[in-house]
Amino acid sequence: MAHTGTGFFDRKGHFFKTAREATVSDLAGLLGQIGEGESLAPGIAYMLLEKRAEIERLFAEHDAMLEEEAAMKAARAAQEPMNKIAKLPTRPAGGSA
Numbered sequence: 001m002a003h004t005g006t007g008f009f010d011r012k013g014h015f016f017k018t019a020r021e022a023t024v025s026d027l028a029g030l031l032g033q034i035g036e037g038e039s040l041a042p043g044i045a046y047m048l049l050e051k052r053a054e055i056e057r058l059f060a061e062h063d064a065m066l067e068e069e070a071a072m073k074a075a076r077a078a079q080e081p082m083n084k085i086a087k088l089p090t091r092p093a094g095g096s097a
Contacts, residue, residue, distance in 0.1 A: 024049055 007015050008022035012029065016022040027045030034040040048055060 020049065 007017060008019045009015055010022045010025040010029070012025070014022075014025060016025065024042060024045045027048055028039070028041040031041040031044060032039075034044060
């Protein structure tokens, strides 16, 4: 007898029984071909999904470090003299050398 079901599609339109499988397919597609022969991308995509919380925390820490780095560069730039080009003394026009 026929029955209804739920399925999930990745960005390419491929059907999967679970949301996890569809997401892993999308991640693998983003990674592309990794390695020779059969791609390692699906396994790496699965691990990325499994380690998602840790990865997101690392990216948050990375973003905070980038903000701190930008603030330090801005502070250094503010302390440095703005005019780093020394002007040479002017010579009279038309004079002989």
